[in-house]
Amino acid sequence: MVLRSFASFFYKLIPQFRLYGHGGDEAMLILLLTAFIADAAALGGRGSKTALNLVAGRTSDAHALHGVDPVTIWCSPDNPQVAxxxxxxxxxxDGKKFKATLSTNKKNATLTIAKPTIVDxxxxTCELExxxxxxxxxIYVYARPVxxxxxxxxxxxxxxxxxxxxxxLSVEKGHNINITCPVTGYPPPIVKWTKDGAPLELGANVELSKTTIQITNAEYKDGGKYSCEAINEYSANAKTSRLLLVIEKMLNVKSEMAWLLPLAVILVMLILLGxxxxxxxxxxxxxxxxARYVAAE
Structure with a gap:
C-alpha cells in the first residue's frame, strides 16, 4: 500500500516536470520508476496451511512422535504471470533450510516431508526469487497438543x-511442590487447570506460573485430582480444528508425622523378630x- 502511494506520488510529478521545462528523459525516468515500484508493490505470495495427522498423544526429544501421513507444503506468487x-x-x-521443488511451469514451489514428526x-518462510x-x-504446519x-x-x-x-504425587504438609503440564503443539496450546472437576482456584499458597501450578506450604485441602487441559485451534485444508489433550495427576498431602508410621512398623517387626x-x-x-538329662540316666 505504501509503495503504491509512492508510485502515485511520482506519477503526479510528471506534469510538473513538463510545466517547468524539463525534458522527456526526466518524465520517462519517473515513468520507469513508477512502473518498477508498482510492480514491486504487486509482488506477493500465497501458500498452504496443513496439519500433521497424529494418532498418539505422547512424544519425547529422544523419540519424536511421527505423523501417519506425508506432509506437503507449497507456495507460489499470487500473480500467475510471475515465474x-x-x-x-x-x-x-531453528533456521533449517529445505530446498523446494519447482513445478514444470515455474509457478509453484513444493516440499514433501515423507516421514514428518512433531518437530516438523x-x-x-517460503523464499522465492x-x-x-x-x-x-x-507457511504453517499445525499439530494438535501432545x-x-x-x-x-x-x-x-x-x-x-x-x-x-x-x-x-505426594508432599508433606507444610512443604512445597510443583505440578507441571508438559505439552507441545502448534500453535502453542492454551493450558487450563481443574481440581476435582472444578476450575482451579488460586490463592495465597497456590499460584500459576505459565503452565505449572506452584503450591507452597501445602495443606490437606490441596490434595486431590489435578487435570491439565491443553487446547489449540487452527484452520487447515478448509477445515477448522479445536483439539484437546487432558493430563490427570493425583496429589496426596501427607502428615508431617507420616514418617512415624513406617518407623513404627519397622520397630514392631524388629521386636517380633527379637x-x-x-x-x-x-x-x-x-x-x-x-537331652543331657536323658543321657545321664
Missing part, C-alpha cells in the same frame, strides 16, 4: 490416546537340657 527462479523453505524455529510442526524480485510468504515424556511417564486412560494419567529369636533359643536350650 520462480529459485525457491527454498526455512523452518523458523511450526512456521516456515523471481525476475521481478524476491517474495517472502509464511504430552512431552522426557521426564515424566504417562499412561493412556479409558483407551483414549489423548487422555493421559500421570504418576501419583521375640522369635529369643523363644527359639529358649526352646533350643530346653531341648539340649532334656
Amino acid at each position: 520462480i527462479k529459485t525457491a527454498q523453505f526455512v523452518r523458523v524455529a 510442526a511450526g512456521e516456515y 523471481t525476475q521481478h524480485g524476491p517474495i517472502r510468504h509464511q 504430552a512431552l515424556i522426557n521426564i515424566e511417564h504417562f499412561t493412556v486412560k479409558d483407551d483414549n490416546e489423548f487422555h493421559l494419567e500421570g504418576p501419583g 521375640l522369635i529369636i529369643f523363644f527359639c533359643e529358649l526352646r533350643k536350650r530346653k531341648q539340649s537340657k532334656s
Whole structure:
C-alpha cells in the first residue's frame, strides 16, 4: 500500500516536470520508476496451511512422535504471470533450510516431508526469487497438543490416546511442590487447570506460573485430582480444528508425622523378630537340657 502511494506520488510529478521545462528523459525516468515500484508493490505470495495427522498423544526429544501421513507444503506468487527462479523453505524455529521443488511451469514451489514428526510442526518462510524480485510468504504446519515424556511417564486412560494419567504425587504438609503440564503443539496450546472437576482456584499458597501450578506450604485441602487441559485451534485444508489433550495427576498431602508410621512398623517387626529369636533359643536350650538329662540316666 505504501509503495503504491509512492508510485502515485511520482506519477503526479510528471506534469510538473513538463510545466517547468524539463525534458522527456526526466518524465520517462519517473515513468520507469513508477512502473518498477508498482510492480514491486504487486509482488506477493500465497501458500498452504496443513496439519500433521497424529494418532498418539505422547512424544519425547529422544523419540519424536511421527505423523501417519506425508506432509506437503507449497507456495507460489499470487500473480500467475510471475515465474520462480529459485525457491527454498526455512523452518523458523531453528533456521533449517529445505530446498523446494519447482513445478514444470515455474509457478509453484513444493516440499514433501515423507516421514514428518512433531518437530516438523511450526512456521516456515517460503523464499522465492523471481525476475521481478524476491517474495517472502509464511507457511504453517499445525499439530494438535501432545504430552512431552522426557521426564515424566504417562499412561493412556479409558483407551483414549489423548487422555493421559500421570504418576501419583505426594508432599508433606507444610512443604512445597510443583505440578507441571508438559505439552507441545502448534500453535502453542492454551493450558487450563481443574481440581476435582472444578476450575482451579488460586490463592495465597497456590499460584500459576505459565503452565505449572506452584503450591507452597501445602495443606490437606490441596490434595486431590489435578487435570491439565491443553487446547489449540487452527484452520487447515478448509477445515477448522479445536483439539484437546487432558493430563490427570493425583496429589496426596501427607502428615508431617507420616514418617512415624513406617518407623513404627519397622520397630514392631524388629521386636517380633527379637521375640522369635529369643523363644527359639529358649526352646533350643530346653531341648539340649532334656537331652543331657536323658543321657545321664
